[in-house]
Amino acid sequence: SNTPAVHGDLAGRRVVVSAGGTREPLDPVRFLGNRSSGKQGIAIAEAARARGAQVTLVAANLEVAEPAGCDIRRVSTALELQAAVTEASRGADVVVMAAAVADYRPATVSEAKIKKDQSDDGLTLELVRNPDILAGLGHGPHDGTLLVGFAAETEPDDERILELGRAKREAKRADLLVVNRVGWTEGFAADENSAVVIGVDGEIVTRLHGSKVSVADGILDVVVSKLN
Numbered sequence: 001s002n003t004p005a006v007h008g009d010l011a012g013r014r015v016v017v018s019a020g021g022t023r024e025p026l027d028p029v030r031f032l033g034n035r036s037s038g039k040q041g042i043a044i045a046e047a048a049r050a051r052g053a054q055v056t057l058v059a060a061n062l063e064v065a066e067p068a069g070c071d072i073r074r075v076s077t078a079l080e081l082q083a084a085v086t087e088a089s090r091g092a093d094v095v096v097m098a099a100a101v102a103d104y105r106p107a108t109v110s111e112a113k114i115k116k117d118q119s120d121d122g123l124t125l126e127l128v129r130n131p132d133i134l135a136g137l138g139h140g141p142h143d144g145t146l147l148v149g150f151a152a153e154t155e156p157d158d159e160r161i162l163e164l165g166r167a168k169r170e171a172k173r174a175d176l177l178v179v180n181r182v183g184w185t186e187g188f189a190a191d192e193n194s195a196v197v198i199g200v201d202g203e204i205v206t207r208l209h210g211s212k213v214s215v216a217d218g219i220l221d222v223v224v225s226k227l228n
């Protein structure tokens with residue numbers, strides 16, 4: 001691979017990364033999902049591995065190949081992702097929540113395939129809130145674990161995106177929040193990414209753009225500086 005020279009600056013560190021997008025089942029053959037490919041999260045897991053970390057990747061429905069050298073926990077729903085991340089995060093040095101987690105799930109999962117009703121011309125789904133996994137970690141005891149969140153925003157205005165990011169970081173008590181713009185064409189499946197990393201005082205720690213691999217290394221540069 002074309003991984004940059006191994007720095008070893010995460011040697012002896014345990015890093016947990018969630019990647020991909022959750023799927024919330026409606027019935028045996030259908031789900032509510034999102035367009036996250038898992039690329040950015042996988043790039044972070046691979047980069048952390050290359051820098052010497054012991055990496056646990058909590059993988060939700062990845063659309064790309066799993067990275068080598070990581071302990072992989074496959075999950076599908078938000079609740080499964082929460083259980084896996086919560087367990088893996090105990091005693092971890094870093095948790096990176098790159099996964100796109102469904103904010104809601106169907107209130108009930110039908111045992112049988114949902115059939116069309118001839119008398120209806122529509123269907124209303126009842127959804128319930130999923131727990132906020134990152135906020136749960138941030139508000140709970142997480143002694144010495146650096147929490148890194150992501151925020152995907154569709155707002156066109158850069159300043160507005162920063163404002164949303166600052167509010168999100170604070171609400172979740174993350175140590176760092178990586179904010180990027182997503183849309184029909186940006187983010188998700190793309191190989192390139194642009195992001196701003198926000199710190200605990202709402203300051204811009206760094207601005208990153210380039211391949212998802214170089215953005216991953218830029219995020220880890222900040223992580224390393226915060227760990228030391």
Ligand code: CTP
Pocket residue numbers: 078097098099100101102103130131132133134135148149150151152153168
């Ligand atoms: N996240 C999480 N649990 C959820 C939803 C989101 O841990 N139930 C995490 C994501 O993995 C990400 C961060 O929170 O690291 C921000 O996710 P995002 O969807 O941008 O923010 P939300 O708080 O869900 O707000 P909204 O979708 O309303 O903008």
Ligand code: CA
Pocket residue numbers: 101102103
């Ligand atoms: Ca959300």
